[in-house]
Amino acid sequence: MTDVNVEQPGGSGSHRAATMPVTERGRRTRAQLVDAARVVFEERGYLDARIGDITARADVAHGTFYTYFDSKQELFREVMSALVVDFRRIAAEVPIRGDRPIDRIERANRGYLRAYGAHARMMGMLENAALLDDEVREVRLEARRHWVGRAEYTFRRWQDDGVIARDIDVHYAANLLGSMVDRFAFVWLVLGEPFDEEESVRSMTRLYGRALGIDGA
Amino acid sequence: MTDVNVEQPGGSGSHRAATMPVTERGRRTRAQLVDAARVVFEERGYLDARIGDITARADVAHGTFYTYFDSKQELFREVMSALVVDFRRIAAEVPIRGDRPIDRIERANRGYLRAYGAHARMMGMLENAALLDDEVREVRLEARRHWVGRAEYTFRRWQDDGVIARDIDVHYAANLLGSMVDRFAFVWLVLGEPFDEEESVRSMTRLYGRALGIDGA
Amino acid sequence: MTDVNVEQPGGSGSHRAATMPVTERGRRTRAQLVDAARVVFEERGYLDARIGDITARADVAHGTFYTYFDSKQELFREVMSALVVDFRRIAAEVPIRGDRPIDRIERANRGYLRAYGAHARMMGMLENAALLDDEVREVRLEARRHWVGRAEYTFRRWQDDGVIARDIDVHYAANLLGSMVDRFAFVWLVLGEPFDEEESVRSMTRLYGRALGIDGA
Amino acid sequence: MTDVNVEQPGGSGSHRAATMPVTERGRRTRAQLVDAARVVFEERGYLDARIGDITARADVAHGTFYTYFDSKQELFREVMSALVVDFRRIAAEVPIRGDRPIDRIERANRGYLRAYGAHARMMGMLENAALLDDEVREVRLEARRHWVGRAEYTFRRWQDDGVIARDIDVHYAANLLGSMVDRFAFVWLVLGEPFDEEESVRSMTRLYGRALGIDGA
DNA sequence: GATGAATGAGGCTTCATTCAT
DNA sequence: TATGAATGAAGCCTCATTCAT
Numbered sequence A, B, C, D: 001m002t003d004v005n006v007e008q009p010g011g012s013g014s015h016r017a018a019t020m021p022v023t024e025r026g027r028r029t030r031a032q033l034v035d036a037a038r039v040v041f042e043e044r045g046y047l048d049a050r051i052g053d054i055t056a057r058a059d060v061a062h063g064t065f066y067t068y069f070d071s072k073q074e075l076f077r078e079v080m081s082a083l084v085v086d087f088r089r090i091a092a093e094v095p096i097r098g099d100r101p102i103d104r105i106e107r108a109n110r111g112y113l114r115a116y117g118a119h120a121r122m123m124g125m126l127e128n129a130a131l132l133d134d135e136v137r138e139v140r141l142e143a144r145r146h147w148v149g150r151a152e153y154t155f156r157r158w159q160d161d162g163v164i165a166r167d168i169d170v171h172y173a174a175n176l177l178g179s180m181v182d183r184f185a186f187v188w189l190v191l192g193e194p195f196d197e198e199e200s201v202r203s204m205t206r207l208y209g210r211a212l213g214i215d216g217a
Numbered sequence E: 001g002a003t004g005a006a007t008g009a010g011g012c013t014t015c016a017t018t019c020a021t
Numbered sequence F: 001t002a003t004g005a006a007t008g009a010a011g012c013c014t015c016a017t018t019c020a021t
Helices: A024-048 A051-058 A062-068 A072-093 A101-118 A120-130 A134-160 A170-189 A197-212 B024-048 B051-058 B062-068 B072-093 B101-118 B120-130 B134-160 B170-189 B197-212 C024-048 C051-058 C062-068 C072-093 C101-118 C120-130 C134-160 C170-190 C197-212 D024-048 D051-058 D062-068 D072-093 D101-118 D120-130 D134-160 D170-190 D197-212
Strands: none
Touching (some): A024 A062, A024 A120, A072 A120, A101 A120, A101 A170, A101 A197, A120 A170, A134 A170, A170 B197, B024 B062, B024 B120, B051 B062, B072 B101, B072 B120, B072 B134, B101 B120, B101 B134, B101 B170, B101 B197, B120 B170, C024 C062, C051 C062, C101 C170, C120 C170, C170 D170, D024 D062, D051 D062, D072 D101, D101 D134, D101 D197, D134 D170, D170 D197
């Protein structure tokens, strides 16, 4: 599989090394490039995005790109990392409806779908690039571990509290239910299979809760 | 998103139109190309696979490729279609343990994981290419609809039989639970997160069954 | 120092690999490229020679270059190897004036200067490139060893025959006198210091012979 | 042949003209750049040395380079000129063993080889750059003329004194024997052919002396 | 003087596809 | 059918030099 890392040189040479800006002007230019990249990647996809597209939109010379980034991949990784951060922000904004476990589940599901929908195009690219670039894969897996880890932690506490059964393997459960939510979001929002948000959240939450044996599901 | 079809140059008329071989020799050559492609795609991935790699491995001249295929995509689609067929074959080979609904679920889950594992590399590429090529996406979605459709059909019958509750939206349920299985397989077998087959099948089947409210889960 | 070899990839990939032509047409095209390269290198020098210059002069498409060569260096090395061969041919054409040792020396010297003069521009480039590319350096050193080795062999025989003194270290002598001839040719024919062929051969041969203690010098 | 001057873009008028520093601070900065350049040129060679490498090592901003030099060539020429001066200094340090002509020859030869060895890398670059840049070529030829001129002058005096034969053309002799020494040094110390200093000096001096018909050789 | 960011022309290389035997 | 050579558009990246603080 394509692994762009391979292209990285030895390290004995000079290689110009992209650096972080020191001046205000530099910070501005770099930010322009990142912003432009976000748009261009969305519009054209990773593979079809040209450095020239990005610099043109950022309104800087072609060469300026290389003042801040060594390659398209590097910039892409940065955009992806930022995406993951923003994803969490959006998900966190969804209000919770009650204080029962099932309410928390619903909120988490809705938050995930909302965030996914807000960045559907980019999430598709993230899934994709995770298979092409090892560093992006790490970003993707890290994001997954974040969600799965949170769920696992919660499940464990619920188990301690008697909310869910003892015989459930919380590690597998978190991974499996996380997969359900994540993949459903992808199929719906990236692949475009037609679903309805309300019904999605309702069914998803109900199955999720029942699978864990939670009351009210 | 990148659609490789876009890359097609000229118009849609004057294409030498790849045809199915008439002679025995032709059939052999074509088969060699398909076999070679399978190997090359696995080894290098879709994007990095070169026509030259394929013809070299098939031991035919570079130009011969175009006697049978119009493009790399076309061959890839064929390989992917064959993959989907073989996937079902493998899944179907898994024996069923009993005749309760939960046994059917377990068998389906184990079959899916087994088939996925047998073609993990290719499944990863299929996921990937589905985002790069509209026709591959169709292949992928068609495969998904097959599994989801079967599940939905079964759920409906179970609903009629009183095995699962009336208030479950079988369409959403099939999609959600299918997503769970499918994505879990991907994370485990393609991305490489460590899981154990037995425990995977057990947890997966239990959650699946409980989500539907099936006895014995 | 620039060493173009460094750029050579690992070897695990495909890398298209320039191949020798199989058909007559291919042979012709390849020869056109080599011929064109010779001219272009002479006209513009190695560094300023563009692949495009070469293909343009060879009257083939830009990409055709890469059908036969992996890089400019590779073609350059081939041209340089051919140069060395032609150099010997020209040097060998110079007639010998008598059968005394000093006649052989004169003939060798004149031959060397003639051959050098016939390819002055290229010899300059060879000297130069030998410092930039390890493989070219090998070509250069091999050519040097050829001449020095021949001289050393002859000196040894002369020593056995009592033509030159026993106390001469023939290895050093061959290297030193070879250096004299080689460098003088370079200074005269490449750097352009003004000298006259007849006087050059006369002085060179006389010093060469006397240094070895040969009669008639 | 490649002449790096050609690369100069615009015209010859509006150049910010690099000036000699007026302040102490300026003198220091300039010296840092020259020192850094010496190191960088040795390490990476002329062609691969980047302005950025030099300023980085000199610990000044990239732009500062142009406060003192108009181009890489200009700095290189300065370094080369300094090299030639130091070369003579080292050669002059070698003590003379006696007062016969052959002693002077030996001293000159040993001095040349010593100096060459002390700056082998740079001498190789000087040879190289002499073919790439007309001004460097002038530096190189000037250095050569210095040594050859001195030899020629000495030979003439020796001729007047009856030390060497009348029939020797001292101009050609000086050039030829100078070539011998110079080229031998290059082959040994730059190209790396294995020789021994003592034997080199002995053989070289003996051949040199005999070629001129000097007693004691 | 010093700084570090911006510029942009220029060349190499790739490889899917076409074409003449 | 098979062959293998030819095509050429397309894009990445370099880095000397200039410029605004």
